[in-house]
Amino acid sequence: MNEPTIHIIGISGSLRNGSSNTNLLRAAATLAPKHVKLTIFDGLGDLPHFNPEIDGEEVPEAVIDFRTQLKAADSVLISTPEYASGVPGVLKNAIDWTVSSSELYNKPTGVLSASPHPSGGENAHASLLMTLNMLNAHIVSGGTMCIPQISLKMNAAGDITDNGLAKEIIAVLHALEKALNTEL
Numbered sequence: 001m002n003e004p005t006i007h008i009i010g011i012s013g014s015l016r017n018g019s020s021n022t023n024l025l026r027a028a029a030t031l032a033p034k035h036v037k038l039t040i041f042d043g044l045g046d047l048p049h050f051n052p053e054i055d056g057e058e059v060p061e062a063v064i065d066f067r068t069q070l071k072a073a074d075s076v077l078i079s080t081p082e083y084a085s086g087v088p089g090v091l092k093n094a095i096d097w098t099v100s101s102s103e104l105y106n107k108p109t110g111v112l113s114a115s116p117h118p119s120g121g122e123n124a125h126a127s128l129l130m131t132l133n134m135l136n137a138h139i140v141s142g143g144t145m146c147i148p149q150i151s152l153k154m155n156a157a158g159d160i161t162d163n164g165l166a167k168e169i170i171a172v173l174h175a176l177e178k179a180l181n182t183e184l
């Protein structure tokens with residue numbers, strides 16, 4: 001029997017061309033088993049600044065698109081850098097747009113934080129987990145990881161050059177899948 005296809009939406013907290021976090025999600029998409037489809041959301045930079053006053057009946061098109069894609073996904077995998085010891089504004093902005101609409105509620109969610117520094121973006125990681133917990137996202141056990149010194153583990157083309165990291169990413173994908181299977 002064929003396993004049902006699992007849809008994961010990948011969200012990178014970096015808008016930068018050549019972002020290591022976006023590249024990590026691209027690598028995860030290629031490492032995923034056949035029945036797991038990881039699609040990277042590419043509209044983060046198009047979201048307007050969150051304002052509760054425009055979160056009413058006429059929500060901006062970019063927000064509707066984001067919410068629709070999030071809702072349709074079985075699971076979410078966020079990969080983010082750390083900016084100034086916190087979550088990049090563009091990612092926090094996107095998450096703020098989900099507070100009233102609750103797409104992350106109970107959604108199996110994984111969090112990666114890649115940094116060229118030895119700290120591995122742990123402040124952004126912790127802060128993001130706090131926000132996601134507040135929204136009652138289902139933070140998957142084994143689905144979260146800080147990745148220090150990413151530049152030693154991934155080349156400029158975005159290929160993972162470190163076997164250990166590739167295995168860890170596969171383990172994260174398995175954890176997301178397991179969380180979904182447990183829910184079924």
Ligand SMILES: Cc1cc2nc3c(=O)[nH]c(=O)nc-3n(C[C@H](O)[C@H](O)[C@H](O)COP(=O)(O)O)c2cc1C
Pocket residue numbers: 014015016018019020021022080081082083084085086114115116117119120121
């Ligand atoms: C404005 C700015 C602030 C940063 N602050 C931090 C920081 O607090 N901690 C950290 O580990 N890295 C920090 N960095 C370095 C980022 O982790 C690094 O640029 C990383 O590669 C960005 O991720 P990306 O490759 O996905 O774009 C900062 C970078 C920028 C541009």
